Amino acid sequence: MAFVELKHVTKRFKNEEVLKDISLAIPPGELFGLLGPSGSGKTTLIKMMLGLLQPTSGTANIENTTMPSLKQMRTIGYMAQSDALYNDLTARENLLFFASIYGIRKSRRKRRVEEIAKMVDLTDHLDKLLATFSGGMLRRMSLAAALMHYPKLLVLDEPTVGIDPVLRASIWRDLKDLQNQGTTIILTTHVMDEAEKCDRLAMLRDGRIIAQGSPDELQSESHANSLEEAFLYYGQHGASRRMV
Numbered sequence: 001m002a003f004v005e006l007k008h009v010t011k012r013f014k015n016e017e018v019l020k021d022i023s024l025a026i027p028p029g030e031l032f033g034l035l036g037p038s039g040s041g042k043t044t045l046i047k048m049m050l051g052l053l054q055p056t057s058g059t060a061n062i063e064n065t066t067m068p069s070l071k072q073m074r075t076i077g078y079m080a081q082s083d084a085l086y087n088d089l090t091a092r093e094n095l096l097f098f099a100s101i102y103g104i105r106k107s108r109r110k111r112r113v114e115e116i117a118k119m120v121d122l123t124d125h126l127d128k129l130l131a132t133f134s135g136g137m138l139r140r141m142s143l144a145a146a147l148m149h150y151p152k153l154l155v156l157d158e159p160t161v162g163i164d165p166v167l168r169a170s171i172w173r174d175l176k177d178l179q180n181q182g183t184t185i186i187l188t189t190h191v192m193d194e195a196e197k198c199d200r201l202a203m204l205r206d207g208r209i210i211a212q213g214s215p216d217e218l219q220s221e222s223h224a225n226s227l228e229e230a231f232l233y234y235g236q237h238g239a240s241r242r243m244v
């Protein structure tokens with residue numbers, strides 16, 4: 001059974017159709033990437049999966065429940081592109097706040113904040129004001145907040161933008177660990193070497209999925225030497241029936 005399923009989803013803003021007949025099925029435990037250039041519709045697509053936007057037509061389901069569903073939203077961790085954090089609070093105060101709004105029991109909150117801080121390597125910075133944090137530290141804080149309530153599904157919108165290679169590698173290690181613990185992960189990226197780390201990908205261009213498959217399948221099907229070449233190929237030739 002698919003954990004996340006989109007069936008013939010279309011989204012129109014006024015006269016512009018920004019998503020066109022999108023169908024996707026993501027099984028539980030998969031690390032799935034949405035790869036596409038700026039403006040191709042990645043953020044709109046994940047907002048639809050999360051129930052934050054209503055499709056103009058078609059349906060978005062999580063565990064067979066049509067979104068938006070409050071029950072399902074509680075099982076999702078979402079890291080948006082911009083950080084919804086409080087600069088005039090410390091990292092610990094921010095995380096305690098997220099723990100309370102996610103309904104973590106009061107007796108568990110302090111411990112959970114420390115567990116999460118360790119996971120994203122912020123233990124030594126817990127008592128510093130966020131105003132003093134670097135861009136990379138803020139992204140890790142956002143990841144920590146999204147993980148607070150043990151989500152079954154983690155949705156990340158360009159999680160490593162503006163992050164240096166060392167930190168990027170550490171975030172990827174965290175994501176692989178979470179996947180090994182059974183978390184389903186969906187992320188957007190326009191970076192090819194990140195897309196290569198996903199189990200499967202959907203390539204998005206102008207609101208349409210131009211190809212879908214594992215990075216190896218996408219490359220071999222298009223006889224490309226890299227995902228970048230494969231992307232260009234599918235943009236021009238479309239994909240075979242098997243891939244979409």
Ligand SMILES: Nc1ncnc2c1ncn2[C@@H]1O[C@H](COP(=O)(O)OP(=O)(O)OP(=O)(O)O)[C@@H](O)[C@H]1O
Nearest residue numbers: 013016018036037038039040041042043044045190
């Ligand atoms: N609320 C809105 N009203 C009107 N148009 C919108 C709205 N949200 C998104 N769009 C348009 O939809 C298209 C897709 O935007 P979206 O943010 O989903 O792309 P993206 O692939 O996530 O881009 P980026 O990588 O830059 O974040 C763009 O043309 C954008 O201008």
